[in-house]
Amino acid sequence: MSATDRTRRAGGRRAAVALLAAGLLLGTAACGGGSSGDGARNGATGGAKGKVTLTFWDWDPHMDKVVAKWNAGHPGIQVRLSNPAGGDQLVAKMITAHEAKNGPDIAKVEYQSLPALVSKGVVRDITRYTKDTVADFDRATLGSTTFEGKVYGVPQDVAPLMFFYRADLFQRYGLTVPTTWDQFAATAAAVRAKAPASYLTNFDAADPGWFTGLAQQAGANWWSADGDSWKVDIDGAPTRKVAAYWQDQVGRGAVAKNPSFSPQWNKQMNDGTLLAWISGxxxxxxxxxxxxxxxxxxxxxxxxxxxxxxxxxGIWGGSATTVTSDSHHPAEAAQFASWLNTDDAAVTEQVKQINVYPAATGGRSLPILQAAPAFFPNEPDFYAKVKQVAPSARSFPMWGPDVTVTFTGYSDSFGKALQSGGSFTDALTGMQSAAVADLKKLGFTVG
Known part of the structure; x- marks a missing residue:
């Protein structure tokens, strides 16, 4: 990279800092009412003539069934779905594709990844195409995709952290659902005493989104900005409290140490070795x-x-549907993004197929939310419980532009600490140092 390129990129990132500091509020939403629709009301005007085919990158299971609904009703705008990767891996592929000028038209992006994609010019300002769409979201939810009043994505879902547990095994072992972390520790110890081969849950040193949600619940704010100066507080008191708590649980042998979504973890979840899961x-x-x-x-x-x-x-996940700057059909792409997340039929299908909790306020009153998820037939009030929790879910008021580095630092430092018996709080200090160093390397001022 030339010196000119470095200067240009640093300047763009500094501009993004000011933009982020002024406009990005990230959080989950209070519940409300509203209605949704399609066509002209979504503000997607100025489209191309003739049939248009859009590429859509998304990792949701069964999203093909949702896309099929769109394709059946919009013969002139067809969407071709692809699943090249998920989460951070998809972000990396989006950046690589953008540099090669062959990115998709539309992509699912987790909220925490959006600032970096905006600063790199990967996703497009779709404000002009979503003037009516934004009315379907409350201010807190829309804030997750809005920078200085400009809309860079249509929110898809919110994902408050909740406690999922095996009701049958809790009954078998005479356990009470914990309502405080002190009670959680006592319950974890009781499981080990009553069923020595089992654990209440696991500590996940591989997935930073999980740990981030726990830090958010404790009151952490990992990034903040004042003008063009950033402050990083990854190893602050709230997060250190969370790290110390879980270090104690691991040290006592009260929780399993294998990462979520690993083959071993899947087996333990299936055979009852693990009784609970802290998840979105x-x-x-x-x-x-x-x-x-x-x-x-x-x-x-x-x-x-x-x-x-x-x-x-806290939250774990939550995503938006974005239109990339490589798309030659931004109006049509924004029309699909609006339909996907505000149309009653589309949102209903997403709840049915993907179990999203809708970001659109009107989506939270859909009839399908009165029924139990297919895998939870014993929980007819599942979505009512989510609706009750969602207003109290908090994210960071701001995500930094180096989330990928920070998340990689979590997996590396906590993974090593977990295997070696090292200090979790020291791992946080390492994450803090790496995040600060990366911001400075990118040309940001860190106060």
Whole structure:
């Protein structure tokens, strides 16, 4: 890269800092009412003439069934679905594709990844195409995709952290669902005493999104900005409290140490070795593939609180549908993104197929949310419980432009600490140092 390129990129990133500092509020939403629609009301005007084919990158299971609904009703705008990767891997592929000028038209992006994609010019400002669409979202939810009043994506879902547990095994062992983290520790110890081959849950050193949600619940704010200066507080007191708590659980042998979504973890979830899972509200869509033998055996409760009666929780995941700057059909792509996340039929199909909890306020009142998820037939009030928890879910007020580095640092440093018996709080210090160094390398000022 030439010196000119480095200067141009640093300048763009500094501009993104000011933009992020002024406009990005990331969080989950309060519940509300509303309606949805399609066609002219979504603000997608100025499209191309003739048939258009759009490429859509998304990792949701069964999204093909949702896309099929769109294709059946929009013969002039056809969407071709592809699943090249998920989460951070998809972000990396988007950046690589953008540099080669062959990115998709539309892509699913987790909220925490959006700032980096905006600063790199990978996703497009779709404000002009979503003037009516934005009315379907409350301010907090729309803030996850809005920078200085410009819309860079249509929110898809919100994912508050909740406590999923095997109701049958809790009954077998005479366990009470914990409502505080002190009670959680006592329950974890009771499981080990009553069923020595089992654990209440696992500590996941591989998935930073999981740990981030726990830090959010404790009150952490990992990034903040003042003008063009950033502050990083990854190893601050709230996060250190969370790290120390889980270090104690691991040290006592109260929780398993294998990562979520690993083959061993899948087996333990399926055979009852693990009794609970701290996960996002999307968990029912995943459990069918993880633990197929456990259908109808799970229940859900709010995440345990640090202080009795506190309803605060964090988030794990939550995504938006974005239009890339490589798309030659941004109006049509924005029309699809709006339809996907605000049209009643589209959102209903996503709830049915993917178990999303809708970001659109009107979507939270759809009739399908009165029924149980397919894998949770014993929980007819599942979505009512999510709706009750969602207003108290918090994210970081701001995500930094180096989330990928920070998340990689979590997996590396916590993974090593878990295997070696090292300090989790020291791992946080390492994450802090790496995040600060990366911001400075990118040309940012860190105060």
């Amino acid at each position: 509200a999307w968990a029912p869509a995943q459990l069918g593939g993880i633990a197929p033998a456990t259908k109808g055996k799970w229940a859900v409760a709010p995440l345990p609180a640090w202080t009795a009666g506190d309803t605060t929780t």
